[in-house]
Amino acid sequence: MNLHFNQSLAKNYHSESQxxxxxxxxxxKENGYCTNCSVQSLAEFANNKPVADFYCGNCNEQYELKSKKSKLSNIINDGAYKTMIERINSKDNPNFFFLTYSKEYTVNNFLIIPKQFFKPDIIIKRKPLSATAKRAGWVGCNIDLRQVPESGKVFLVKNQQVIPRKDVSQQFQKTLFLRKQSVASRGWTLDIWQCIDRLDTHFSLKQVYAFADELRCKHPxxxxxxxxxxxxxxxxxxxxxxxxxxxxxYRKSY
Structure with a gap:
């Protein structure tokens, strides 16, 4: 896997974002692969696709890409709030690739958060744009990665180190059971999973019970x-x- 961007591809662009x-x-497209079936090449959607950027022609998994210079933060800027909520509640919601890169345009981190880890409270609604804005009233959103259990962050590249594909696939496959749950059941499983993330490797039922008030607020x-x-x-x-x-x-297995 080549961790360097091919800068010659963007020599005609002046906007940094473009x-x-x-x-x-x-x-x-050159270095990524489907974490579900390990097919090397991902196809690109047309530019007007509401959320997803890539798809696997073999198993139809969809992927949205978010890129950022420097470090991966807990809060990721995203697009329209309504569109995002509709997508994560649909059956064909995408997995998310998150890519961070250096000022030299070298990939530092590249990870996927599988779609089964997305639930409505991970999407933070932003304030509508002001009346004087070009898109007055438009409502965007942020993605709160703090709501994702650590096992839901599957690194393909971590701190410029390429993770073996078999390890990536194994971690991805281990959580697919969540897709078979209803939205409500999955929400509960992920909430308890997040609580466990905050405990040591060995933990007790009593320690998990200590999160009862917090869970009661989420599920009144x-x-x-x-x-x-x-x-x-x-x-x-x-x-x-x-x-x-x-x-x-109990003991964590991850």
Whole structure:
């Protein structure tokens, strides 16, 4: 995998944003691959596709690319709020590639967040543009990566180190069970997963119970929070995300 952008492709562009778009999309087309089926070449959608940039001709996975100079931040600027919410609630919502690059146009990090980790509360609604703006009233959004469990951040390149494809595929495949859940069930699983991320490798049921008030705020309609915690721990255990050690004690498998 070549980590350098082919700068000759953007020599006719003066806008930095246009230049980066051309260079980053060309880099992904040349070096990226489908993390679902490992097909090397990804095809590009037409420029007017609402969200997705690439798709796999073999398994039809879709991918949206976000690029940024320097470090990967927790908050990523995105497009229209309404469009984004509609897409993540649809069956063909895209996976997201996030790419960071240096001032020398070298890839620092390239990761995918699979679509099953996206839920409405990961999308932050921005204030409408002012009445004097060219697109007055337009409402954009941000993506809050803090809402994604660490296992949902699958690196293909990390700190300029290329991750073996088999490791990438294995991490991607391990979380596909989430796609079979309803939106509500998946939300609960991800919320409990995030709580576990904040604990040590070995943790207890009592420690997860300590997040009950926080979970109650997220799910005010549920009057059986502790029962739900136990249920979701069992789901994560059955899927190999955590391991049962002894009564009331668990260990992370990631």
């Amino acid at each position: 230049k980066v778009r051309v260079l980053s999309e060309a880099w992904v 309609e549920n009057n059986h929070i502790l029962d739900k915690i136990r249920q979701q721990l069992q789901v994560l255990r059955d899927k190999g995300i955590i391991e049962f050690v002894s009564r009331g004690h």
